[in-house]
Amino acid sequence: MIMDKDKSSLYEYIDKIGSELKSLSDDIWAYAELSLKEHKSALRYIEFLKKEGFHVTENISGMETAFSGSYGSGRPYIGILGEFDALSGLSQEACKTSESPLSPGGCGHGCGHNLLGAAALGAAMAIKKYLSDHPDCSGTVIFYGCPGEEGGSGKAFMARDNIFASLDGAISWHPGDVNKVATGSNQTSMQVRYDFRGTASHAASAPYMGRSALDAVELMNTGVQYLREHMEPGCSIHYAITDAGGLSPNVVQAKASVLYMVRSTNVRSNKKLLARVDDIAKGAALMTGTTLSRDFIDGTSNMISNHVLEKVVYSNMLDIPLPDYTKEEWAFAGELFNTYEKNGLPGIDPSLTPEDTEMITKLSEDGKRPINDFLIPLRDNRSVAFGSNDVGDVSWQTPSVYFYGTTWTSMSPGHSWQNVSMGKHPIAVKGMMWAGKVMAASVLDMIKDPDILKRAGEEWEQSTGEGYCCPIEEDAVPKPIE
Numbered sequence: 001m002i003m004d005k006d007k008s009s010l011y012e013y014i015d016k017i018g019s020e021l022k023s024l025s026d027d028i029w030a031y032a033e034l035s036l037k038e039h040k041s042a043l044r045y046i047e048f049l050k051k052e053g054f055h056v057t058e059n060i061s062g063m064e065t066a067f068s069g070s071y072g073s074g075r076p077y078i079g080i081l082g083e084f085d086a087l088s089g090l091s092q093e094a095c096k097t098s099e100s101p102l103s104p105g106g107c108g109h110g111c112g113h114n115l116l117g118a119a120a121l122g123a124a125m126a127i128k129k130y131l132s133d134h135p136d137c138s139g140t141v142i143f144y145g146c147p148g149e150e151g152g153s154g155k156a157f158m159a160r161d162n163i164f165a166s167l168d169g170a171i172s173w174h175p176g177d178v179n180k181v182a183t184g185s186n187q188t189s190m191q192v193r194y195d196f197r198g199t200a201s202h203a204a205s206a207p208y209m210g211r212s213a214l215d216a217v218e219l220m221n222t223g224v225q226y227l228r229e230h231m232e233p234g235c236s237i238h239y240a241i242t243d244a245g246g247l248s249p250n251v252v253q254a255k256a257s258v259l260y261m262v263r264s265t266n267v268r269s270n271k272k273l274l275a276r277v278d279d280i281a282k283g284a285a286l287m288t289g290t291t292l293s294r295d296f297i298d299g300t301s302n303m304i305s306n307h308v309l310e311k312v313v314y315s316n317m318l319d320i321p322l323p324d325y326t327k328e329e330w331a332f333a334g335e336l337f338n339t340y341e342k343n344g345l346p347g348i349d350p351s352l353t354p355e356d357t358e359m360i361t362k363l364s365e366d367g368k369r370p371i372n373d374f375l376i377p378l379r380d381n382r383s384v385a386f387g388s389n390d391v392g393d394v395s396w397q398t399p400s401v402y403f404y405g406t407t408w409t410s411m412s413p414g415h416s417w418q419n420v421s422m423g424k425h426p427i428a429v430k431g432m433m434w435a436g437k438v439m440a441a442s443v444l445d446m447i448k449d450p451d452i453l454k455r456a457g458e459e460w461e462q463s464t465g466e467g468y469c470c471p472i473e474e475d476a477v478p479k480p481i482e
């Protein structure tokens with residue numbers, strides 16, 4: 001693929017609207033709203049899309065902060081996924097190399113979703129410009145405002161309503177510490193809260209009158225520890241006691257709750273594993289004479305990778321020059337880089353060859369270079385990474401791809417004050433602009449060369465043979481993080 005005139009004008013256009021995208025990203029950074037409570041952020045996007053002539057649909061799948069904006073007509077229908085939720089407890093001043101909360105205990109964009117959404121919108125805007133300059137060209141670009149990525153699984157609730165099923169392809173990116181196509185798969189996950197109710201009584205004078213909900217939680221957790229040995233490979237289970245019943249040891253605790261996250265390599269096996277956890281919860285209630293109620297919170301599917309689209313994205317990553325950084329930016333990154341522990345090399349995964357590892361060792365100065373200003377090679381990755389995200393659900397409904405762009409210092413801890421500090425920094429803004437161009441160029445390839453989406457669709461048909469099994473239970477409703 002050579003740099004063509006249409007692509008050059010996409011890049012020029014993204015540069016032209018760069019200050020608008022930066023101001024959008026900065027506003028979202030400042031709002032720092034939690035999952036499914038992103039009201040100001042969603043409104044900011046919706047107003048932008050309306051002003052630019054996109055056809056906007058609001059309140060998707062019962063979520064007030066889920067929306068879409070489409071432009072163009074006819075196939076292909078291509079989705080660009082945006083996110084904008086923040087994390088609690090990560091308030092931090094921008095562009096600082098030491099921890100310094102803006103409002104102690106407040107929220108912050110520790111996962112860079114302010115940059116994620118703004119670059120995605122920039123790409124959608126550039127494709128809109130291309131389509132309006134080429135009225136004979138068939139194609140529709142749809143920007144999806146996907147809420148609740150950090151908690152709530154917005155895209156999975158949208159996928160339960162088949163929101164992405166009519167697309168011919170979807171693309172996204174994520175801020176990161178490397179420039180790399182996201183390859184391979186990851187785990188599916190499901191979260192359920194178990195609430196036990198017992199009877200309170202004086203723990204010393206009338207313990208026989210009490211039925212302890214806290215005992216039930218403890219027995220459930222013990223039961224699950226025994227389950228771990230007998231799970232399929234690739235599964236993991238985590239829990240948090242969200243309510244231990246109170247602070248008084250001389251009371252038999254009448255209520256207690258525990259939140260479980262159950263993960264496997266695919267949704268069907270995860271549902272079976274979750275049913276075994278449910279049985280353990282019932283057993284704990286039976287043993288303690290308490291009652292149990294179960295609340296399904298959210299879930300995500302494993303990612304179906306698409307090598308055809310990965311190659312398209314990678315070739316654009318090779319074509320679009322990576323950002324250059326000034327002396328001041330290197331100095332800032334160097335100081336921030338020194339504020340956390342790290343080991344190993346950036347961007348490594350099991351698909352990389354020994355030659356790739358050697359190259360990364362050299363370019364990253366053995367992991368000591370504060371910014372990874374190079375591209376990680378693309379290989380055919382069949383491994384399953386530990387962890388989950390809700391792009392997986394989109395990937396079960398349409399051929400999907402996403403990539404990472406360098407916005408953070410090398411091996412920066414995820415969900416950290418360091419990432420929040422970077423959220424408005426020129427280094428991150430350069431990464432955001434580059435990511436917007438990579439997405440726009442890749443979408444343009446999909447529009448102009450029908451063979452790409454044909455091959456991507458064939459690969460997708462093969463990889464999703466058994467069909468989408470939504471991880472979200474039928475009667476579940478989206479729930480904001482408390």
Ligand SMILES: [Zn+2]
Nearest residue numbers: 111113149174
């Ligand atoms: Zn994220």
